[in-house]
Amino acid sequence: MFMTENKILKLLYDKKDCYLPVQEIETTINISQTQVLEEIQNLKDKGYVIDSTDSGYRLTGVPNLLLPYEIKKNLHTKFLGKNIHFFKEVDSTNDVARELAREGAEEGTIVVAESQRSGKGRRGKKWISPSGGVWMTIILRPDIEPVKAPQLTLVTGVAVAETLDQECGLNIGIKWPNDILIGDKKVSGILTEVETKKGEVDYVLVGIGIDLNMDISIFPPNLRGGATSLKAELDREIQGAELVQRFLQRFEILYNRFKEGEFREILTEWRKLSSTIGKYVEVHKKGRIVYGEAVGVNKDGKLILELDDGTLRKVVSGECIHTDKN
């Protein structure tokens, strides 16, 4: 069914400047007139604006949604995004991707949703995911030691930060370990989950959320100060499918380098994008708080703090808060 839809979309795009006769669709794709009418209605339901006259159909508007056809069109990747599953609404894209991965979905398969009912942040925190954002999970099957899988969070962070930086040229930074900031406001988060089988990586789910085209006012008041969206910062609508395309292309390059053992070099890029290093921070973990100056990250991506008494401490994970203390 999707195949037919894509074929019709291709015809409509190819003839964007004139009307495409119904008969031409029927004969080119070899379907009945009833099927054509149905498919055109499906496309309209998805948000495509299609003008109908006696001469045929003409595509006059494309919805700003992460529709598979729109992402794949002109996508320059080898394997990332060759299979895209789109949903109007899911509980969480990571959950759907887990099901697909268990059923054997190929490396590079992507799940995108227009909104999530119960998107997840790290450590079970709720992640507000209304329409207008990028809610996406990538299924990866890297041949690496499971202990190295969390490094993919940092690799993804570099890809997201570089993509957003190229898109908007704002003051993009990465807050350790996995938040992307514009200035000091969060615009994107990454949640990586690993499944092992017999001591080896079965699959890795890389979940990415980006606040794209939503108004800040929809965030709950307690989050409003700390969150922003690209639209709020740039005061214009962003084309989501194009942004995802650019992200996938950049991520594929970095992921290939990662698999070839270049994590050290990618970490150098991460450090340059870091807005945590050099800041005085609080790291919250399991009810305990560590305070200190973030002086660096080590080769595994652990945060190195210099505490007030001058001692050095490695932090593996936790919620990091940038403070104003100098």
Place this chain on the structure above:
Amino acid sequence: MFMTENKILKLLYDKKDCYLPVQEIETTINISQTQVLEEIQNLKDKGYVIDSTDSGYRLTGVPNLLLPYEIKKNLHTKFLGKNIHFFKEVDSTNDVARELAREGAEEGTIVVAESQRSGKGRRGKKWISPSGGVWMTIILRPDIEPVKAPQLTLVTGVAVAETLDQECGLNIGIKWPNDILIGDKKVSGILTEVETKKGEVDYVLVGIGIDLNMDISIFPPNLRGGATSLKAELDREIQGAELVQRFLQRFEILYNRFKEGEFREILTEWRKLSSTIGKYVEVHKKGRIVYGEAVGVNKDGKLILELDDGTLRKVVSGECIHTDKN
């Protein structure tokens, strides 16, 4: 005498397209014909190419030397380089600057030399300083605690690295604490010396050496592999006075920010330029060697190492060597 020379140079520059009559020089500056002849000869001795005819003098060539007039011409600084002392050859520009500072030379006074007989690297090491390089010392009198004076080495490193990066766009990096590299080869070094009086900073000497226009072949064989020059990398001659000008302008901005308490922000720029962070290094100090992964620098500019056993160590100073170990 310098005043007269500068006035003649200004006249020659102003009339660069035509011949400047001797009489015009005499009347404008109010000197005798004999003095004019002497001054013109002095300028020729310094390397200026001046064409003489019955109609007068015309400047047709300017030597690629760090001559005060050439540096000051179009120099956009408030205090840096307002006084420039140029020497054909000195033992070391830091030594000359120390004498001047003791005699009360103003903040921003600069000593430049075409070559140094016994230029100094850190910890008394000899620094090869032939003609064709930038050998320069800046006298500063910041109102800061003496313990903070070494931070000026890092501030200077940022200014040199950014200047060279802008000049040549090559792979410029800073090797902790004070060497500027192109790729993995040294192109510049910085030596900061502090003099205190009654517990306060009397003056700071910031010595800077840049391998500009020399051929690599003149370096002693044991240094040849580890050193390079801008000319060798770019395969063209660099205008030294213009480069020094750009450096002074950039350094003045950073130095003012440093005095206003922005060392933390400058350190963020230093980290982005660092080629040490993320590398496995050896640090040599007083016959002892520490091995480890350079994971960051703290807010004082100390290097943080993660040793092979996973412990963290702060290194205050020493000779740092980047190794190939990953």
